[in-house]
Every structure is written in C-alpha cells, then in structure tokens.
C-alpha cells in the first residue's frame with residue numbers, strides 16, 4: 001500500500017475506522033482519561049456498546065457509498081478501540097506510530113495487519129518513551145503541519161495533555177521541508193467545556209480554504225491570531241464552548257466538498273451546506289460522550 005496524505009480534505013481513498021465492539025463495561029472514574037467520560041460515568045449515561053456500534057456502522061456505510069476502502073481494527077476483548085486517529089499519524093507516505101497515553105497502548109497491535117501492507121522503510125516509531133504525541137493533535141495542511149501541545153508546567157500530571165514539545169520536535173525532524181507550527185492548548189481535567197483534549201477538538205480545516213475554530217481552546221492568543229491570518233476571518237466558522245463540548249470541530253472530510261457530520265450540528269451543517277459542502281449526517285452523539293467524534297475515530301491512509 002502506498003500511503004498519501006497531504007491535507008485534511010482531499011478525496012479520501014483508504015481509512016482505518018475504529019470499532020466499538022467489545023468496548024468493555026463502563027470504566028470507573030479512576031480508569032477514565034477525559035472529563036466528559038467522567039461526567040457521563042457519574043450521571044449513569046455512559047454510552048453502551050450497542051448504541052456506539054450502530055453509530056459507527058452508519059459511518060462505515062457512508063464511507064462505502066463513496067467507495068472508500070475501510071480497514072477496521074482486530075477486536076481486543078473489553079478494550080476501547082473507537083478512536084483510531086490517535087494511535088498513529090500518516091503524513092505524506094510515512095506511517096508514524098504514536099507514543100500514546102499508556103492506557104491506550106494496546107490499540108496499535110490491532111492494526112498490525114494494516115501496517116504489514118506498508119513498506120517497512122516508511123514506518124516510524126519515536127526512539128524514546130518521553131516523546132509524546134497522539135494523532136488527534138497532528139494535522140497536515142499542505143506546506144504546514146499543525147500540532148496541538150500543552151506548555152503548562154503541570155504537563156506530566158495532566159492526562160488530557162497528550163503531545164509534548166519533544167513530540168513536536170520529533171515530527172519536525174521527520175519533515176524538515178514542512179513548516180511545523182505548534183499550538184498551546186487549554187486543558188482541564190474537570191471541565192470538558194474548557195478542555196481542548198486534542199487540536200482536533202478545537203480546530204479543523206474543511207473545504208478548500210475554510211476551517212472550524214474555537215478561539216478559547218488556545219492558551220496563547222497569538223496562536224489563534226496566526227490561524228486567523230492564515231485562513232482569513234471570513235473563512236473561519238467560530239464555535240462556542242458548548243459547541244466544542246459537542247465536538248463540532250471534529251467532523252470528517254471525505255473530499256473538499258463532502259463531509260461526514262453529526263446530525264444535531266444544525267448551525268455548523270447549515271454553514272457547510274451554504275458553502276457548497278455536501279453534509280452526510282450520521283448519529284454520533286453517544287460516541288461524543290467520550291470526548292471524541294468523527295475525526296477522532298478515523299485514520300486516513302490514502303487521499304488523492
């Protein structure tokens with residue numbers, strides 16, 4: 001398989017879509033690693049395997065309709081394998097295994113059969129354990145690579161901060177010809193409305209020249225201003241903290257003019273349609289309870 005990813009929106013040909021099968025019983029509060037899951041565990045509304053499996057099947061059928069080759073992870077029993085995005089990242093023709101949160105370490109094994117189809121010279125793994133990065137924080141945007149990180153002094157105690165500056169530097173070293181820009185994100189282990197868990201929870205390019213953005217997700221206003229200058233204010237769709245909480249920035253592009261989005265994102269979906277982007281609506285509100293959505297549960301391998 002020849003990998004090819006240069007941006008977030010070119011026509012998709014092959015993708016890994018996570019699975020909710022054998023997701024295991026609802027975790028305890030101690031086992032959870034994001035504040036939105038904790039909120040639902042406490043409220044007794046943590047999503048069921050049955051509901052999440054049905055939601056992911058709806059995504060699989062949209063991908064099938066567009067003739068996208070879909071790979072699913074092999075099922076590891078009682079293990080959360082929904083968020084395929086984070087376990088590796090494909091940039092150009094390289095497959096880079098993530099150094100992920102230890103709770104999620106086993107997820108990569110389940111796609112070894114996909115990795116086996118890639119030229120081993122194109123498969124990378126960071127050389128040391130203290131280099132942290134997850135796919136949800138990394139976005140290729142043509143000449144740029146955008147990376148979400150957290151520069152707070154409490155990084156090592158913060159389980160919602162998944163990419164450190166060593167991770168940023170590692171990616172920089174692999175792609176010296178790209179402009180690698182890091183963004184310092186706001187994190188909260190207690191309030192999901194103030195937690196930009198990954199970069200794709202507060203920002204994502206869409207269409208040809210547009211993007212969805214949550215200003216308050218950025219710790220440093222200069223990072224937000226950089227994106228305003230790059231995309232142009234008129235091309236940005238701003239979401240508020242409740243929309244970030246619903247994961248509005250985490251839709252998934254099949255092409256510059258086709259996205260998969262959640263059926264309840266009325267304001268966003270209307271803006272997309274108005275801008276000539278076809279919206280394939282799916283139900284994904286149960287998965288959203290785990291602080292991830294469509295981008296998080298997909299890992300593109302080949303785009304045009």
Ligand SMILES: NC(=[NH2+])NCCC[C@H](N)C(=O)O
Nearest residue numbers: 034083136198290291292296
């Ligand atoms: N790319 C993403 N935003 N992934 C979301 C992952 C959510 C998952 N509950 C975690 O904390 O790891």
